[in-house]
Amino acid sequence: MALLSLWCVSHAIEATMITLKRRASTPPIETVEPVEPVEPPKKKRVLSRRTCTVCDTNKGSNQFPSSTKVSSHDHGANVCRACYMTHIQFEIDSKMWDQVACPECAVHLGYEEIKNMTNAEDFSKYDEAAFRAALSADAEFRYCMSATCKSGHCHPAGIDETTFCCRECGHKHCVSCEANWHEGLTCAQYQHSLQRAQEEEESQQEIAKISKPCPKCRVPIQKNNGCDHMTCSRCSYNFCWICSADYMPVLRSGAHHHNMGCHWYRPDPFARPVAAPAAPATI
Template sequence: MTNRDTSSQTLQDQIRSLSELTLSTIEQFEISTERITRECVVCVTDKSIDEFEGIFADTCVHIERTICNSCVYENTKYIVEDSMIYVGDVSCPEPNCNGKFDHNGIRQILLFIGKNKQLFEKYDLHLMYRQLEHMPEFLWCAYNCGSGQLYETGSSNPAVTCKKCNRSTCFKHRVVWHTDMSCDQYDLLNNQPSETDATNKWLEIFAKQCPQCHWHIQKYEGCDHMTCRQCKHEFCWICFVDYKLIASKGASQHKTTCSHYQPEASPTTEAT
């Protein structure tokens, strides 16, 4: 073998060794990266750093995320699933962040993180409803089942049957259908000259006002944790106490006359 052949072989061996070393270094880096964890401030669990990557809104102001993907998904899922809370936007749950998740951000959270196609379709349906409710022909079901519909013959046939729950809403007064009464009889019964006053009278009897913005809310089923559709204020349906206070300090914050009230447990003391 010539000196030239020997030098060429030596160079090839050096390149091969360098390549193997580089691959080994990359593999070690990937392994070490997988072991990097961060504690989520919500579920208080150590998660892979991958769970904290990505920003879901351009309006977010936090430098790095402290809430894992799983908890971001659960928060978004809770808001979108509850028709009494969801009003078209989802706020970033990160502390001290006022960012709002747009359609693309929510799509990423529900479809790619949560793998929840059904919930994303419900989210899209809500967006459509928010556009339709500005039309005079659109009517929400008065039973708060979360369904609405376009109804073009409301003036001649005001009893609108919900396509979801099959219960009727009055198109003229936008309240639960007044059974065995026409709209004229309904107005006469309440001795009110205008339909607006008649509606207000009906709401006084069958609805409650949000303690913050005084918007009338009707409730026919479900839990007593209410969220005002108008101002998003959360409160107890029975005693009107702010639900943020209840969530942070417990059921002892309900009024004592409320059925959900539970006295605060007194601290136990050890005998000396």
């Protein structure tokens, strides 16, 4: 029994040694860490270039408006964004709000296109003009005629009630005459006064064309014919019709008293010649 136990122990030791030798002869297994996939380098986006037809500058395509910004056209954008905005600013300042056109063709730009292609200040002016036009389309809406007020409201009575009183500032104007309220005058009297004022202005313009004021009393004088020696019928002042010079010295001393640019001017024959300035002395 003791011999059997010794054999078992010896056999177990031998098996253990064989196992250890096998492990020693087997190469160790290397631990491989996971490697993250390497992305290929991104290709740089190369922008196409074109020349603006307005400023004649070669620019990248990102400096031109896209088709989404200006969608009502069937042509490409050949005007850069900066020139486009300058063009729209000029159009807004010089045309009716609904006449703002493309810089390359005659197509009128829409509301959204102008909003996309202009700055806040210019678009605000355009938006206000469009809003005022929409209100003006209402036959009953009227704006206040005060120079300092931009308000207005509906006036349903029309010309049956000629007085329009602004609810914002209280300014009154006549709906029938389309003018500031003519206190104390009927519409017919006011129109008659306007006509008389216009006729008076036209008369003054005609007088200015065919007459000259007297150099002394300023009354208008008309020359029908005859010589250029004029005598004012109001103050009896004698003057030249062409140069307005006092005619009495001309009669007494000669034509050199006319202004030099006058047709009747003549040099004074008795005038002493003006001596030339002496040359500076030399040492």
